[in-house]
Amino acid sequence: MNDNAPPRGTPVGRRVLLGMLGLGAAGVAAGPVLSQAVNSVLSGIAAKDPTGLTALLPDSGGFEYYSVTGPVSAKSAADYRLTVDGLVDRPASYTLADLQAMPQVRIVHDVQCVTGWRVPKTPFEGVRLADLLEAAGVRQGGSAVHFTCFDGSYTESLTLDQARRDDVLVALKMQDKPVTHDHGGPVRLYVAPMYFYKSAKWLSGISVTPAVESGYWENYGYDVDAWVGKSNGRDDAPTS
Amino acid sequence: MPRPADAATAGTRLLRFTRAERWVHRCTATLMMVCIVTAACLYLPQLAELVGRRRLLVVVHEWSGLLLPVPLLLGLASRALRRDLGRLNRFLPYDRAWLKAALRRSFRRRAGKFNAGQKLFAGWIAGAVLVMLGTGLLMWFTHLAPLVWRTGATFVHDWLALAIGIVIAGHLYMALGDPEARRGMRTGWVDRLWAVREHPEWEATEEEGEQPQVQGSNR
Numbered sequence: 400m401n402d403n404a405p406p407r408g409t410p411v412g413r414r415v416l417l418g419m420l421g422l423g424a425a426g427v428a429a430g431p432v433l434s435q436a437v438n439s440v441l442s443g444i445a446a447k448d449p450t451g452l453t454a455l456l457p458d459s460g461g462f463e464y465y466s467v468t469g470p471v472s473a474k475s476a477a478d479y480r481l482t483v484d485g486l487v488d489r490p491a492s493y494t495l496a497d498l499q500a501m502p503q504v505r506i507v508h509d510v511q512c513v514t515g516w517r518v519p520k521t522p523f524e525g526v527r528l529a530d531l532l533e534a535a536g537v538r539q540g541g542s543a544v545h546f547t548c549f550d551g552s553y554t555e556s557l558t559l560d561q562a563r564r565d566d567v568l569v570a571l572k573m574q575d576k577p578v579t580h581d582h583g584g585p586v587r588l589y590v591a592p593m594y595f596y597k598s599a600k601w602l603s604g605i606s607v608t609p610a611v612e613s614g615y616w617e618n619y620g621y622d623v624d625a626w627v628g629k630s631n632g633r634d635d636a637p638t639s
Numbered sequence: 640m641p642r643p644a645d646a647a648t649a650g651t652r653l654l655r656f657t658r659a660e661r662w663v664h665r666c667t668a669t670l671m672m673v674c675i676v677t678a679a680c681l682y683l684p685q686l687a688e689l690v691g692r693r694r695l696l697v698v699v700h701e702w703s704g705l706l707l708p709v710p711l712l713l714g715l716a717s718r719a720l721r722r723d724l725g726r727l728n729r730f731l732p733y734d735r736a737w738l739k740a741a742l743r744r745s746f747r748r749r750a751g752k753f754n755a756g757q758k759l760f761a762g763w764i765a766g767a768v769l770v771m772l773g774t775g776l777l778m779w780f781t782h783l784a785p786l787v788w789r790t791g792a793t794f795v796h797d798w799l800a801l802a803i804g805i806v807i808a809g810h811l812y813m814a815l816g817d818p819e820a821r822r823g824m825r826t827g828w829v830d831r832l833w834a835v836r837e838h839p840e841w842e843a844t845e846e847e848g849e850q851p852q853v854q855g856s857n858r
Contacts, residue, residue, distance in 0.1 A: 408729035412762035419766025423795055427774060430791025437794075455683060457797030464684040466691035515793055550691075581688060619694070633786050 434458045462510070462518055464581055467615055471550040471601060473580045481569070481586060485545070485606035488536035495585055498571060501526045506566055506591060509638045511627045513594040517635065523589040525570035529563040531605065543611040546588055547604035555588065555599040555614035556623065559607075566591035566639045569602065591639035593625040651831045654847045655752075655823040660723065663714035664824055670710070671807065673703040678800055704775050707768055719846060726752050727761040733840060734758060752841040760810060767803050771796060 426433070434457075442460030445453040453459055476495040484490040505524040511517045532544070537559065544562040546555040561567065570578060570589040578584030583600020590597040596616050617623050622630035627638045656664070677700035680690045690696070714720045734755035737748045741756060748754065753761070777784050777792035784792075814821050820837075823829040834841055 408731040408734075410728050411730035411734075412728035412758055412765075415759060415762030416766040416769075419763060419770055423766075423770030423773065423799070426770075426795035426798075427777070427788060427791035430794030431787050434790065434794040457801065458794065464687045465693055466687065467693045469691045470689060471691065515790060581684075632781055 460516075460518065462582065463512065463514075463516060466550060466600075468550045468552045471580070474549060474585060474601075476585065479585050481603060481605065483531055483535045483605045485608055486538040486541035487532075487607050488538055489534070491535060493531075495571070498526055498569065498586065501530060503571070504565075504568060505572075506568065506639075508566070508591045509636075510595055511635050511638050513596055513621065513625070513631050513633065521573065522575050523568055523570045523591070524572035524575070525568040525586070525589065527565065528567045528569055528588075528605075529565070531569060532559075532562060532607070535607070537607050540609050541607040543608045545606045545608045545612050546599050546602060546614075547606070548599050548601040549603040550601045553599055553601070553615045554612070555597055556608075556611045556617070557590065557597070558611060558624075561590075561624075564592070569605075570598075590625075592627060592637065594621075594627055594631060594633075596621060597625050652828040653831055653834050653841075653843055654827055655829045655834075656723075656827045657717065657719040657846070658827065659714055659717035660720050661824060661827055663710045663717075663720060666710035667707065670703045670707045674700060674707065675804060675807065677703070682797075682800075701775070701779055704772065708772065722844070723752070727758050730755065730758065731840075749840055750838050752838055754838070756813075760806070764803070764806065764810075767799060767806075770799060771803070774799075 437458040438460055441453060441456055441458060445451075445456075445459045445461065448454070454461055479495045481493040481498065482491070483493070503524055504527055505522055507520050507522045509517055509519050510521045528544070542559050544557050544559060546557075548554070557567070568589040568591075570587050571585065572578060573582055573584075573587075573589075578587050583598075583602070586602050588597070588599040588602050597614075599614075611623060613623060614621075624630060627633075628635045629637075677696045680686045681693065681696050681700065687693075731751065733749040733751075737750055737755040738759075740746075740748045774792035774796040777789055778796060781789060814824075817837075819829055819833040
């Protein structure tokens with residue numbers, strides 16, 4: 400290789416490379432502990448940082464923005480509709496005002512993303528999915544619920560038993576404010592006991608189906624029954 | 640073996656990088672920029688809101704990351720590239736002096752074909768890319784390792800990505816300030832006077848031999 404230089408010198412380049420590999424391995428081993436330590440420091444700073452730059456650092460806490468399509472155009476109270484159809488006796492189309500007029504439920508749980516981030520004690524408020532299904536009247540043969548979204552791509556599913564749980568909401572408020580567009584507003588699903596990909600943003604359709612149809616990420620290998628701590632190979636503390 | 644400093648004649652040019660080396664750099668740089676841009680769109684909320692298309696970005700990011708070491712591995716077939724890797728690897732006494740001078744912001748710095756800063760950058764970025772590749776694979780194939788590994792891999796991948804972004808920005812900044820160095824990477828040829836000033840200890844091999852200005856001004 401280096402056939403022309405009599406003084407060969409010390410292989411510092413190789414040492415730097417191997418040092419990086421060693422640091423990387425040590426970082427992976429210590430990562431679970433370190434990321435929590437960093438999070439406890441950074442989340443405190445990020446909450447007070449007026450520039451918002453701290454929140455861009457890894458492990459600084461808070462929600463991440465995920466969307467599976469291009470930019471999603473916003474819907475307002477004027478043009479938002481939520482349809483309920485499929486194997487039901489009374490298909491319906493709700494405006495935002497219709498949903499606001501129904502009994503509202505407020506629940507507070509941690510939010511856990513399957514990619515690892517967790518936001519503690521987040522209030523969600525809205526209509527119980529069970530109430531909407533009750534109003535529509537599930538017909539014989541319906542055993543699952545399929546959700547579609549006005550981003551045009553995202554889909555999700557629950558079994559009928561899961562959909563009727565008390566901690567599954569069609570949420571109109573998040574953190575005690577109307578759900579913003581970035582968080583999937585004006586109306587999103589909230590499935591408290593499951594990983595957050597089940598809580599579809601920009602909810603526009605609820606359809607009762609004879610069997611569970613896999614959702615968007617589930618077609619890429621995510622678990623359909625996405626219980627926090629008992630699916631996707633993860634062992635996070637349950638959220639609900 | 641003649642050194643750039645030995646030459647009394649100005650206006651001649653030296654071959655700094657062969658065609659193979661330039662293509663390895665070009666392909667690696669392109670893949671690295673694709674990695675950085677897709678990472679930014681996946682990670683920074685403002686960009687994620689603008690671009691969305693999470694699945695597409697993930698696939699492009701994964702594959703460009705996986706391919707990142709390939710140009711260099713193919714380039715190992717080139718003797719000139721192997722020789723330059725050897726030069727990047729080895730530190731000579733004047734390299735330590737160069738680092739000290741750089742820290743004191745002194746401009747009296749001796750360097751071979753590559754200065755000590757370039758040598759450190761090469762070793763660091765090679766190691767960093769391998770760590771990103773390893774941690775990236777742990778995050779990609781989630782059933783490869785237990786969850787705690789994935790958490791640790793995510794931690795390393797996120798923070799090292801930030802460090803790589805800063806270091807690459809520094810690399811681009813240094814290149815921006817030195818048009819002759821950029822021309823060397825673009826055309827292969829550099830001005831002898833530049834080489835004398837920046838790389839006085841560069842012992843040009845026969846292939847790296849000089850060429851008169853007239854023929855060498857192939858931009």
